[in-house]
Amino acid sequence: MIKKHLKRGYRISKYVVYKETLVDYREKFWTFIGAYLGIGLIALIQSLYLSDSDNLFLIGSFGASSVLIYGVIQSPLAQPRNLIGGHIVSAIVGVSVFKVLPDVIWLTAPLAVALSIIAMQYTKTLHPPGGATALIAVSGSAKIKALGYVYVLFPVLSGLAILLLVAMIINNMTPQRKYPDEGRFSRKFKWLINPIRKAAQYKSGKTKKT
Numbered sequence: 001m002i003k004k005h006l007k008r009g010y011r012i013s014k015y016v017v018y019k020e021t022l023v024d025y026r027e028k029f030w031t032f033i034g035a036y037l038g039i040g041l042i043a044l045i046q047s048l049y050l051s052d053s054d055n056l057f058l059i060g061s062f063g064a065s066s067v068l069i070y071g072v073i074q075s076p077l078a079q080p081r082n083l084i085g086g087h088i089v090s091a092i093v094g095v096s097v098f099k100v101l102p103d104v105i106w107l108t109a110p111l112a113v114a115l116s117i118i119a120m121q122y123t124k125t126l127h128p129p130g131g132a133t134a135l136i137a138v139s140g141s142a143k144i145k146a147l148g149y150v151y152v153l154f155p156v157l158s159g160l161a162i163l164l165l166v167a168m169i170i171n172n173m174t175p176q177r178k179y180p181d182e183g184r185f186s187r188k189f190k191w192l193i194n195p196i197r198k199a200a201q202y203k204s205g206k207t208k209k210t
Contacts, residue, residue, distance in 0.1 A: 034070035034170035057155045064129035069167045073179045086127025090116035091152040094137025108138040172196040
């Protein structure tokens with residue numbers, strides 16, 4: 001019985017590795033463009049308007065989110081609810097831990113991350129980079145810590161708005177890419193998503209005819 005389960009697990013793992021290593025150059029191209037534009041726009045705003053603010057607008061967890069929302073767009077963890085909710089919940093937790101407890105890194109850092117995971121699980125907004133957002137709130141620079149709960153709105157929410165907007169455009173540029181998954185969010189923003197999807201389908205159909 002155990003041997004049978006091990007063989008089945010091996011076959012599944014082998015298939016997953018095979019699928020993940022397939023190279024579709026067009027899809028990789030749009031992944032690159034999305035990540036470049038998303039992070040690039042945030043970095044541009046930082047360099048133009050916030051050059052003296054210690055990179056407050058460009059936090060590390062945005063890079064981890066980019067992997068999900070541009071590279072693994074069908075993952076439940078990459079959907080807008082998880083992207084926005086996970087970061088916001090984690091930011092609130094991180095700032096709260098920093099304000100309530102003494103500034104002792106071995107105490108605040110693990111507690112902020114652990115509590116943010118539980119909070120994301122309870123709110124059904126699990127997004128792995130959220131743990132980094134909580135960690136930054138307690139281990140970041142003095143300027144980050146001085147923001148207090150403003151950190152939730154800036155840089156977290158403002159940066160997420162840019163990443164999400166780019167994702168909604170870039171991830172619908174080909175018929176093979178679809179973001180977000182069908183649901184309440186996509187229905188509310190169909191005025192933005194549908195024209196992009198229709199243009200991609202039209203372009204694809206035109207290419208096939210020629």
